[in-house]
Amino acid sequence: MPVAARVDPKVYFSPPEWNPLARRSPWKGLALVAHAWAVIGLAMAMAVVWPLTIPLAIAIIGARQLGLAILMHDAAHAALHPNLKVNDWVGNNLTTGDLKAYRPYHLQHHKFAQQAEDPDLVLSAPFPITRTSLRRKILRDLTGRTYYKLKWSGLVNRIRERRPGEPLWPILKDAVVRRRRFFTGMVVTIAATAPFGLWWVWPVLWLVPQATWLPMVTRLRNIAEHACVAKDEPDPLRHARTTHANWLERAFIAPYWVNYHCEHHMFMHVPCYNLPKAHRILRETGTLDRMLTAPGYLSVLKLATSRPEVQAA
16 A cells, blocks of 8 residues: 655755744634634625625635635644644634544545545546536536535435334434534524524525535635646655635635645645745745646646547537
């Protein structure tokens, strides 16, 4: 079972350069979590005051929902806070949660990046695909079909396939327990907003972004990170792709420096807020020329959809 090749930070950074990059701040990670929730709250307030901005709010909130997942990902690398107990509590309770299950899965992805044992290889293996195929995938994302398939179809199938005489309540109870964060957030938010006539805030400004924009930008992020990267790639500087992102892409597709994915795979314990500095040093030393990079998300999508369309006979 081959393990993906690793890089030694000492090869690329001097000790005065590396030590600040590897250092975990006691406040920066927490500030990013607060920032994500503040942006979500402000976007909701904007939509309540100016209902015509609801589509914009959905995109902003969906991107910050991805941002919370990115910060949970940092917690999986123990990079959100120098105190592991604080790191894990915040990662479990103030982001998307499920840190305990996600950590071993994700660390296996790093250990076997682009190798046969990489659990995320299935995400990049189909590429390149056709433009028509990508359009279908994005349509499924934006209409909620991807969300339903990933989050709720298993429960629906379980109910449909229950044996004759098998009670429904235990199945529903188990579903509620497994999704207690989801239902707790729903009940608390609706209870807090309904007295003011704003019962619609949770379904429209939390569930809709979660079911539409979040799956789409998660797909685009996955494509940018590993699509069209060679299976069994031996070069650790090319196990993942860094995609240059402008301010609009950072706001709506790639929050919290997730676009610096090659640097993250090279130095997976570096906190996300230090990745831009690592990128600059690697560029100044000429290392960036050897790394897998892309000038923007559109260029990656062009590469990822380079398979010719099948012509009808």
